[in-house]
Amino acid sequence: MTENKLLTAAEPKRTYQDSIFRMLFSEKENAIELFNALEGTDYGPDTEVRFLTLDDVIYHGIKNDLSYEIAVAYLVFGEQQSTISANIPLRMLRYLANNIAILLDNRTFFRQGQVKIPTPQFFVIYTGSEPWDVDELRLSSSFMGEPKENSVELVVKVIKVVYNEGEEEEAEKNPVLQKSTKLREYGMFVRYVKEGLSAGKDRKEAVGAAVERCLKENILVNFLRAHSAEVEKMAWRSITMEEFIEIRAEEAAEIAAEKATKETTERVTREVTEEVTKEVTKEVTKEVTKEVTKKTLEQTTLSNIQSLIKNLHLDLERVMDCLDIPQTEKPKYRNLINTINN
Incomplete structure (x- = not known):
């Protein structure tokens, strides 16, 4: 494995291009909590986690929000999305291929015995304002022809973290948000930033106001106390391209x-x-x-x-x-x- 191609758990590489989502869930404790909420597992704080998030400096623009191996058994790929996109499974396929290339030596592919790999799990966190009435996205929906048995499939869970006006009660019923405090609080932070922008604040002012409000309301307190200056500096670039x-x-x-x-x-x-x-x-x-x-x-x-x-x-x-x-x-x-x- 080539160590400088990865963001390892010991030394997570954080640049101003990183999103706040990536930064928050690149902390081991939060990554474990997120996986438990997504998959209904109960892994403890001592569970082994290795971050494998692709670095676009090495991969020429291929940069996913979050990927990590947990309990040696699962390989998790996560994206934060503020606008609707039907092409997320295609992006996930690319991330998976690149991570497999990193995890395995080239010679491994030619062994006679079966090579075991962590089970891939895919999810997208949707924080947009436009209604998106889907629970999953499938790679096969991109296929031009009818897929056969010897084709390939990739399924991405869609988790809605939306606190738009009038939708708060529905958001609170989301089982994933009920199980993941950090994801729920991240959703509130995004909501406060949006409210600031809607009120006429510029990007920097909206993020600053959201940070202050979260601290007052005991939301992401430890994370923001440790990284508030960094969060405000990355405010513009943390917004997705979409x-x-x-x-x-x-x-x-x-x-x-x-x-x-x-x-x-x-x-x-x-x-x-x-x-x-x-x-x-x-x-x-x-x-x-x-x-x-x-x-x-x-x-x-x-x-x-x-x-x-x-x-x-x-x-x-x-x-x-x-x-x-x-x-x-x-x-x-x-x-x-x-x-x-x-």
């Missing part, structure tokens, strides 16, 4: 609306003076508004696509998926990007 895109999309919509309103007003004013009747003016105004709004949104979306490709090094198709661009619109943006690049 959440960042969601924020940019909201901003783009606001800018587009303001720009469309201004341009529409100016253009309509000019055209009203040229029209003979009120009826014609009304029709022209409608068409102008539609056209200006369409062009403005198109330009703003194109700008966001270019920005995300450049700053986050994502491919065009993933950016368009993250921005929820309809399938019917994708060819247009492919052509626009190709024209710009050529």
